[in-house]
Amino acid sequence: MKPARFDYYDPTSVDEVLALLQQYGDEAKLLAGGQSLIPILNMRLAKPAVLIDLNRVAGLAYIRELDSQLQIGALTRHAEVERSPLIATRQPLLAETVRQIGHSQIRNRGTIGGSLAHADPAAELPAVMVALDGTFCLRGPSGVREVPAGEFFLMYFTTCIRPDEILTEVRVPVLPPRTGYAFLELSRRHGDFALAGVACTLTLAADGTMADCRLGLTGVSMTPVRATAAEARLQEGRPEPGLFAEAAGLVRAAVAPESDVHGSAEYRRHLAGVLTERALATALQRASVLLETEQLETEGGREG
């Protein structure tokens, strides 16, 4: 299991990357963390003529906040997201999710952009991106275009990134107040591809009613699934187990899993519902704690 020959470039700027993409187009493959690409190079399933290594490109690894959006450079390693205080406080769903990606050695090298551009149907981050309505910034010869997460994933391992473009940044909104969250996945073993996974946020209104709820699923379709029907139903009701079970039913109806050696399609469909209910319960519990804290603070403020 050794890679076939390729020409190797390690440009230091995005402009250089774009020039190389112009030159080689479809023949070139971008190498970020390599934790998904190098295995298929080793297995010779992928034999690109040209490999463009992004690891020396300056200015693509950062985490910052601007206008209630977190901006994450595409070359930011999972481990950096995992350890970022900004992510932990402003978008803890992302922090909880990243911790569940592979193992520490993979997270030390794997990047946010590389993982999302790889678009594995069972990966964790795509579910979060669709749940949060994240944005993908793609740079091409004619400038930057911003693609909403809902339009980014086309098919297994296929995104809307054009052969002459590079993913430079992803953006996610910070978590609104009174918002609980959960990322739950089930895999045969810790760190494996998910049999099914759910990214969930649940925002309570100040009066404890449901303000907003989002559900993104992984492992149950060719692309991550935003469970819009379930979200709509959740928006209408009171946040409680009965409603969550109903939402789970709608999720089961919305996903289109395939059977594989690890589980039948029917099983994955079932799991998507189970995880939805459990994720909603966790998110609600977390949101309720925040609501209570807020109420205590308000009361405290009044008293003080």
Add this chain to the structure above:
Amino acid sequence: MQVTGDFQFEGPRLSVWALLNDPIVLARCTPGCEELTPDGPDRYQATVKIGLAAVKGTYTGVFRIADKQEPASTTQPATMTLQIEMSGSSGFVNVAGRMELADNGPVTRLHYDWDVQVGGPIAMVGQRVLAGVARWIIGDFFGAAGKELAARQQAG
């Protein structure tokens, strides 16, 4: 693996039958088909370039149409089998695709029952997505054929 499904063509059975027996149409509708040269009756040499993201491969082999049953009466379904045997460095794909065409007024209902056999490295590593990809390719094929038919109907 078995991939079964139905597809509805907006046209009579006779036209759909002619369409699916036309090598030019087969070539145009098969995703990634780069070459389809006749090689005997209902038999073609094919080159198909197909891939998913970085996993790309060129496969060469034979397309064959067999077991053709086209009853004159339109009350009985017409049947044919598309046999595909392709191989490349990432493995091989063998397909026996049975298709049944039934007249249904102005439209033709096609029922397909394809036995798709994938072997070699792609099967060994790609088991998670093989069924989905097969379904997608087959769907693509019939979708393209449907468009061909529409174009023909318009032209005709």
Add this chain to the structure above:
Amino acid sequence: MRSITVNVNGRAYTRTVEPRLLLSDFIRHELGLTGTHVGCEHGVCGACTVLADGLAIRSCLTLAVQMDGASITTVEGLAAKGGELHPLQAAFREAHGLQCGFCTPGFLMTLVPWLAEHPQPTDAEIREALSGNLCRCTGYQNIVRAVKLAADAMADRKGGDGA
């Protein structure tokens, strides 16, 4: 072919390599440091784990050319110059945390930076930290025990230094 310079265990090596050469093969076959083992070449077993600039990575999922200018530590770099075992190595021996020894270097290299960050780990934390390394001989029980012994030993040593 490319000329690269990689610092391995404190020594700079300059070699001309093909871009496709894996870091694992570079370390083993170009440098002759055969303590790093190769178990799967697709990033699951963890046998090839080395430290790159202090972080544990899979050397089978890294190209040697990517490490031009980097500092690598392999299992050969763990014991003291005089041969005294690293506390983690000593603990693996004490607790019978290895049998065939093939996966062992990968476990050690995963654990060295992890223990620095988690000086007093619980069993559950240890098991999660080990979950990216496969062992087919030990059933992990004695590896978990070894990690606890090592954590204690390193805490004692630190305490000793402080006193």
Add this chain to the structure above:
Amino acid sequence: MSSTLAQSRRKTFGERVRRIEDPRLLTGQGCFVDDIDRPDMLHGAVVRSPYAHARIRRIDVSRALALPGVALVLTAADLGERNGPLPLLIPHEDLQYGRTQSALAVDEVRHVGEAVAFVVASSRYIAEDAADLIEVAYEPLPVAADLEAAARPDAPRVHADTPHNIGGHYVRHVGDYAAARARADLILTERFRIDRGTASSLETRGIVAIPEGPGLTMYVSTQAPVALRAGLANWFGLPEMHLRLIAPDVGGGFGPKVMMFYPEEVLIPFAAMQLKRPVKWIEDRRENFFATTQEREQIHDVEVAVASDGTLLGLKTNLLHDSGAYTPYGIQVPIISVTTLPGPYRLRNYDVEFRAVYTNKPTVTPYRGAGRPHGVFVMERMMDRIAEALALDPLEVRRRNFIQPDEFPWDTGLIYQDWAPCKYDSGNYPELARRLEALADPAAVQVEQERARTAGRYVGLGRAFYVEGAGPGPYEGVRVRIEPSGKVEVATGVGTQGQGHCTTFAQVVADELGVAVTDVYVTTGDTAAMGWGIGTFASRAAVLVGNAAALAAQAVAEKTRRVAAHLLECSPLDVELADGQARVKAAPDRALPLGTVAARANPLRGTLAFGEPGLEATRFFSPQQSTFPSGAHAAVVEVDPETGFVKILKYCVVHDCGPMINPMIVEGQVHGGVAQGLGGTLWEKLVYDEHGQLLTTTYADYLLPTAMDVPEMLLDHIETPSPLNPLGIKGAGEAGVIPCAAVMAAAIEDALRPFGVRIREMPLSPSRIRELIAGGGVRG
């Protein structure tokens, strides 16, 4: 007598001596096959079939040969007579149609991964480039993939020259099952299935062949270096003295590495001799999934005849065993299954019949447990069924059927895999049960089970017992020599794959010679150091080599005393060996270092006064039959009925392998065995599609358990010595793995009893457990 003598001298025997091999392995100084390097070494890659069954129409190697860096490309014709068919290692009268593969396939391939061509180039990278350029035209043939389907008379035939796919057919009757059935109060029938798995040692197979002088030196990751040397020398027509074979550090064996010959074991030396250059081939992980042998697929139809008090009157099983495409190892695995099946119970009437079936899948040879888990699964599942049918405690049913401690030797009436009687030598099964209950605490589990159920959680307890044949002959040998330096050199022909041989054998020798363990240097697996031996498998190294080491060391000790007595001017009976010295018992200050005695036994002038020179002896140990270690496991699990996930809450092992040389090492063996056994219950499964394609060829799809999956194990030992060998030891290598499937099936079934789930198969994925829950009440 000798046993008592040995015991009286035991100083390190039974001690948790730290391993001598560890510092080397911990510092990266181990030497595995892939660590062998030579400046002019070439590297091989094998071209393998992507088809499970196909005719080879044409092979075009021209583009590969034209690639710069390529030194050699071989196809079947290039090998001539050396191509095979390769030898059938273990023939058997009931293997009616034995078939073995060739080094490179001739005209036809019969499983995915069968070797078709071999490339040698200046690097593995270029060898793989060249392999990609070899064009093979295949004509697909009908495939027999499914075991049951392949056994039918109309199935596509794996071998065109056999009348059907039944390679072996075995029928045995012990007692009179029909009569037992006639007087039974209860008849129960079941069908059980155990699926395929693979040993998956972390080090794959590897071979280096180095032409040296008139012959070759080979480094092979084999479990049987001496036997492989003899076989290969014969195969190539080389004098044995011209073929040195070394099994260096081997990164896990578990059975498949004892298979011989693998095609590569012929290809690599052939290429090296032809090119007159060193050639290395290291199997990659993907190859390991289909080019290394596999195990575990069996289907049993079983019936038990039982009295109303739970007494087992008889058992009948008819089983299908999947041999894969070839039978180089004969029908050893199913024979071991059916001879292990009786377990610790008084089974007097036993009808057994099996068919070993060819399928278009990789070849099956023993993998740790080697058919034993299947037999135990069948018997223990039936014990649970009997308990359920009679509303008895599962342990009580077992107790009522145990062979009692005073009933040994117990003859099962069968012939074991070693052609000797399957006659249990020793054991204490009621005591195993008592200790197991102490560890597992079933009363507490029951309380927890009831409490959990009210909270919607499902907890269950399972137990399983086994008796395993271990330590078969024919023999092993050990050479012991005291050097003039005072250090002791020990050599044995078996190799080591992590079992700690350099420590345990050193302990045995050190005790006999009164030296420190660290002064004993053990060489394993080098034909130049010891040219006699069989191999490390079947839990036999400690039994065979341990006893041979004791015998050889005793002989050296005896001579040492004789020489020392002469030098110290006393009687040999007055000399004791201790602290590296030979000294007069009554006057310990009259002492000589052992090295001095050794030097004096090897004079430079004069005549030899004490027989052969030096202090050296070679001794062999050859047992009459196998030993029979035993044990019992218990598992407490919690099953999440919504997801089908199983969590192991507690795992207990009681183990009897006789006296333990080094309990630390024995426990390590048990831990590892349990981990492998549990792997085969919840995670590991080789999945083939209906065309014989293997769909699990990465560690992302074939799931080895991790540290988060394998539970903490509670261990207890009893030590009933075997009367069959001087040290009384019984073998420990495979014990851990054997009852895992049975115990987990019982525990999961117990947890899911409210759902009416019946466990009849292994392994079980969460997806499958959900299916069983969904269909539970109906299927019951």
